[in-house]
Amino acid sequence: xxxxxxxxxxxxxxxxxxxxxxxxxxxxxxxxxxxxxxxxxxxxxxxxxxxxxxxxxxxxxxxxxxxxxxxxxxxxxxxxxxxxxxxxxxxxxxxxxxxxxxxxxxxxxxxxxxxxxxxxxxxxxxxxxxxxxxxxxxxxxxxxxxxxxxxxxxxxxxxxxxxxxxxxxxxxxxxxxxxxxxxxxxxxxxxxxxxxxxxxxxxxxxxxxxxxxxxxxxxxxxxxxxxxxxxxxxxxxxxxxxxxxxxxxxxxxxxxxxxxxxxxxxxxxxxxxxxxxxxxxxxxxxxxxxxxxxxxxxxxxxxxxxxxxxxxxxxxxxxxxxxxxxxxxxxxxxxxxxxxxxxxxxxxxxxxxxxxxxxxxxxxxxxxxxxxxxxxxxxxxxxxxxxxxxxxxxxxxxxxxxxxxxxxxxxxxxxxxxxxxxxxxxxxxxxxxxxxxxxxxxxxxxxxxxxxxxxxxxxxxxxxxxxxxxxxxxxxxxxxxxxxxxxxxxxxxxxxxxxxxxxxxxxxxxxxxxxxxxxxx
Amino acid sequence: xxxxxxxxxxxxxxxxxxxxxxxxxxxxxxxxxxxxxxxxxxxxxxxxxxxxxxxxxxxxxxxxxxxxxxxxxxxxxxxxxxxxxxxxxxxxxxxx
Numbered sequence: 001x002x003x004x005x006x007x008x009x010x011x012x013x014x015x016x017x018x019x020x021x022x023x024x025x026x027x028x029x030x031x032x033x034x035x036x037x038x039x040x041x042x043x044x045x046x047x048x049x050x051x052x053x054x055x056x057x058x059x060x061x062x063x064x065x066x067x068x069x070x071x072x073x074x075x076x077x078x079x080x081x082x083x084x085x086x087x088x089x090x091x092x093x094x095x096x097x098x099x100x101x102x103x104x105x106x107x108x109x110x111x112x113x114x115x116x117x118x119x120x121x122x123x124x125x126x127x128x129x130x131x132x133x134x135x136x137x138x139x140x141x142x143x144x145x146x147x148x149x150x151x152x153x154x155x156x157x158x159x160x161x162x163x164x165x166x167x168x169x170x171x172x173x174x175x176x177x178x179x180x181x182x183x184x185x186x187x188x189x190x191x192x193x194x195x196x197x198x199x200x201x202x203x204x205x206x207x208x209x210x211x212x213x214x215x216x217x218x219x220x221x222x223x224x225x226x227x228x229x230x231x232x233x234x235x236x237x238x239x240x241x242x243x244x245x246x247x248x249x250x251x252x253x254x255x256x257x258x259x260x261x262x263x264x265x266x267x268x269x270x271x272x273x274x275x276x277x278x279x280x281x282x283x284x285x286x287x288x289x290x291x292x293x294x295x296x297x298x299x300x301x302x303x304x305x306x307x308x309x310x311x312x313x314x315x316x317x318x319x320x321x322x323x324x325x326x327x328x329x330x331x332x333x334x335x336x337x338x339x340x341x342x343x344x345x346x347x348x349x350x351x352x353x354x355x356x357x358x359x360x361x362x363x364x365x366x367x368x369x370x371x372x373x374x375x376x377x378x379x380x381x382x383x384x385x386x387x388x389x390x391x392x393x394x395x396x397x398x399x400x401x402x403x404x405x406x407x408x409x410x411x412x413x414x415x416x417x418x419x420x421x422x423x424x425x426x427x428x429x430x431x432x433x434x435x436x437x438x439x440x441x442x443x444x445x446x447x448x449x450x451x452x453x454x455x456x457x458x459x460x461x462x463x464x465x466x467x468x469x470x471x472x473x474x475x476x477x478x479x480x481x482x483x484x485x486x487x488x489x490x491x492x493x494x495x496x497x498x499x500x501x502x503x504x505x506x507x508x509x510x511x512x513x514x515x516x517x518x519x520x521x
Numbered sequence: 522x523x524x525x526x527x528x529x530x531x532x533x534x535x536x537x538x539x540x541x542x543x544x545x546x547x548x549x550x551x552x553x554x555x556x557x558x559x560x561x562x563x564x565x566x567x568x569x570x571x572x573x574x575x576x577x578x579x580x581x582x583x584x585x586x587x588x589x590x591x592x593x594x595x596x597x598x599x600x601x602x603x604x605x606x607x608x609x610x611x612x613x614x615x616x617x
Contacts, residue, residue, distance in 0.1 A: 075560055082556070088548040092541060092587060100598055102609050111612065199563070209565035225564065227557050251549050275595040277588075284548070288580075291556040299563030362613070371614040501605060503535050 002152045002326055008335025015190065015339035016167060019346055022186060023171025023179030030175035034366070034378040037176030038104060038358045039272045044181065046278035046285065049269035052181045053286025055188035055347035056265055057084075058195075058293060061144035062344075066294055067320035070301040071311070073238050074224025079246060081294040087266070087287035089254025091280045093505060094426055098257060099270050099279040100502045105130070106258050106267050107363040110433070112501075113425060115494040118433025125440060127363035130264055134356030135389050138165065138349060139396025145345045146397065148322060152338070161397045164342060168349040169390050173383050176357075177272060180350040187343040188289075194340030195293055199300035202324030206303030215306040224302065245466035249419060255506075256423030261415065263422075265351055268358060297321055353386050360385035416472035417443025421480055427506025429495055435484030439476050446475045496520065527589045531597020534590045544587045551579050 004012075030037050040048075069077030087095075103109040107130065110122035142161040149160030171179040206212055216224055223229040231238045253259035257267075266283055273279035304320040311317040325337045361382045366373055373381070421439040424431040450468055454460035463471065489495075495511045498504075500520045515521045525540060554576030561569025611617050 075557075078556055078560060082552070085549045085552055088552045089545050092544050092548065092591075096591075096594065102602070102605055108609075108613070112609075203563070209563065213564055213566070225561075225566075227560070254545075254549075276598050277591040277595040280591055288552060288555060291552050292559050295556045295559035296563060298560045302564065367613050367615075505537050 001154050002334060004335055004338075005331050007332035008338070011335035011339045012342065015343060019183050019187060019343065020167060020171050023183040023350070024174045026175040026178035026182055030178040031376075031379050033375040034362065034382070036178060037379045037382045038354065038362065039268065040178050040181055042272060043274045044272050044278070044282075046273060046281040048181055048185055049272050049278075049282040050285040050289070051188035052184035052347075052351070053087075053266060053269050053282060054289040054293070055184040055191060055344075056351040057262065057287075057290050057348075058188075058191050058344050059141045059144070059348035060148060060341060060345045061141055063297055063321040064144065064318040066297045067301050067304070068314055068318040070298045071305055071317040071320055074221070074229060074302070075227040075298055076229045076238060078227060078294055078298050079243055081291060082246060083250045083260060084262070084287040084290050085247070085250035086254040086260050086262075087283045089251055090266075091254075091284035093255050094257050095266075095270050095280050095283045096276055097426060097502045097504050098267060099273065099276050101498075102271065103267075104271060104362045105358050106264055107359055108367075109257065109267075110436075113490075113498055114433030114436070115490050116433065118437050122433060122437055122440075123363055123367070125437070126258075127359040130359045131356050131364075131389070133261075133264075134352045134359075135392035136396055138352045138356075138389060138393030139398075139400055141345070141348050141352075142393055143397040143400045145341075148341060151319065151322070152326065158394075158398060162394055164345055165349050165353075165390060165393060168346045169353060169386060172350050172353045173386055176379070176382060177268070177354050180354045181272065183350060184347045187347040190340050190343040191347070192289070192293065194337060194343075195296055198321070198325040198329065198337055198340075199296045202300045202321070202328055203303040205324065205328035206307050209299075212303050212306050216302065219306075219309065224305070239466075242464070242466040245469055249415070249469065252423065253419060256419075256426045259415075259419050259422040265355055268351075268355055300324055353389050354382075356389040357382045357385035360388065416469045417446055417476035419469075420473055420477060426504050429499075429508045429511045430484065430489055432484055432487060432490050434487040435480045438483040439480040442479045443472065443476055446472055450475070525586050527585075529590055529593035531593045534593035535597065538590075540586050540590055544583055547579055547583050551576050551583060554579065 029041070032041070035041055066077070066081065069080045071077075098109065101109055101112050103112055105127070107123045107126040110126060111119045113119075114122065139161075142165050143157060145164050146155075146157030146160035149155045150157050171183055175182075203209060203212060207215070213225060216222060230236075230240045230243060233240045249259070257263060269282055269286070270279045273282050301320050304317075304324050308317070308320075322341075326334060329337055361378055365381045365385075366378060370377070418436075418439050421431070421436050425436055447468075450460065450463070450471055455462045492511070492514055496515045496518065499508055499511045500515050512521070525543075526538070554572050558569055558571075558573025558576050562573050563569070608617070
């Protein structure tokens with residue numbers, strides 16, 4: 001339990017008022033239209049959505065996760081966060097293509113890239129899946145805050161889950177994405193300062209950088225200082241084969257869309273940028289900050305490691321960064337640190353509340369239920385959607401302990417079997433809606449079989465995660481490629497319109513020639 | 522023609538060129554250098570500072586290479602954006 005002095009409470013209350021206040025200040029802008037409530041009117045300079053990318057991907061559970069891998073693997077554990085590399089490529093390839101499509105969401109993009117029934121089926125499926133997934137993530141991140149509050153104040157976990165998510169909902173309901181992005185900007189600054197300050201402070205509490213390095217050498221653990229220390233090519237728990245798989249997923253994934261779970265929040269930031277150039281730089285800079293932040297944490301975690309080298313339980317060492325802060329900071333700064341944790345938490349919660357509401361409003365309500373709805377009604381539907389997500393997150397959060405494995409499974413559904421189709425839909429003109437729909441359906445089936453059913457019956461050994469990725473990718477491809485080739489290509493009118501508007505790269509020769517023949521290029 | 526071109530028309534900038542290829546190769550490398558360089562610098566290792574500085578220099582080079590092209594792409598596209606948004610709104614309402 002941590003004791004808060006007056007100054008601690010001062011920091012906390014001031015920060016919360018500042019965050020909610022700055023969000024609520026944009027109430028008038030947020031309520032103007034659907035485009036304002038969900039995309040801030042498509043007029044933001046690059047640094048605002050960039051700060052939102054950074055703040056969103058700095059959640060309460062992120063330092064726990066980084067601590068878990070760095071405590072176990074040393075600096076090589078940093079590669080677990082390097083999936084962010086997809087942004088390094090996407091910023092100059094698929095981000096530009098998506099920004100030019102102007103789609104509010106990845107669900108809407110389906111109906112711009114594909115035509116007819118498969119396009120509508122895909123839009124409905126992606127929208128429904130994303131509503132569910134955003135609720136899930138809100139519950140997951142929310143319960144992490146519940147754990148932190150339990151650790152600090154002894155509160156039951158549901159209190160930390162509900163209090164802070166509800167506070168966050170105040171400005172998301174009032175100002176929509178305007179509130180999200182404005183609050184994210186200051187939350188991002190607060191979070192970065194706090195992460196740098198607490199990490200450096202914690203390292204000096206552990207004796208300073210040179211003492212940490214010297215101690216690791218004395219302990220015979222010099223490999224923890226080597227970012228390229230692997231356990232063999234395929235053997236051990238951190239092999240080179242995993243590293244290569246991660247690089248392939250990250251770097252080649254940047255050529256496509258929806259190739260990473262982060263694509264979905266990033267899609268909203270891309271469309272809120274005022275120009276194509278701003279969209280590119282917001283994605284690039286936001287994730288550059290993320291990988292740099294991970295490095296700050298990693299150095300601090302090594303400091304924690306030399307202080308407490310014998311922890312064997314994940315639940316003990318995943319709290320490393322929080323413990324460094326709460327156990328070493330002086331009275332008066334504890335509140336500053338906790339306020340920063342609240343900032344980290346609210347930035348993630350606000351994004352997923354508003355993002356889930358995009359799919360409910362734009363893709364489900366506006367497109368399918370009430371296409372003639374006026375702007376005022378659409379903003380209100382956005383608010384109702386936000387409340388649905390908030391309540392759903394409380395339910396998921398309260399049962400999260402029992403469904404972590406399901407969450408991991410859900411993330412595989414997102415990643416493995418639809419990774420390659422996510423690239424093909426951007427780079428190959430012949431890939432069609434039936435192919436992409438088939439990839440989603442069969443990925444569900446194959447991942448169920450490969451991850452759960454076949455190993456349970458001894459038909460297939462329990463594979464490592466990177467092996468599962470390659471197997472699921474291969475199994476998916478032997479279904480969706482024949483389906484694509486055996487069904488009709490998208491109509492040339494649809495493809496030409498998409499090509500001229502978005503200018504995709506890759507194998508688009510026949511479409512380009514047709515566009516040139518029609519005098520559109 | 523210089524190896525790196527910095528003057529573009531929006532039509533030319535829409536095509537994939539050498540500048541794009543160089544950018545997508547060095548961009549992930551910059552992430553690697555920033556990440557590893559920061560971690561090692563925090564631990565006071567001299568080569569960490571070298572790696573970090575290399576990352577920052579490469580980042581500036583990348584901006585120098587690709588920013589003029591991105592500006593031209595944007596300039597050309599934004600002239601047509603209003604019409605595209607109107608089309609998108611018609612499409613969400615099934616009016617196409």
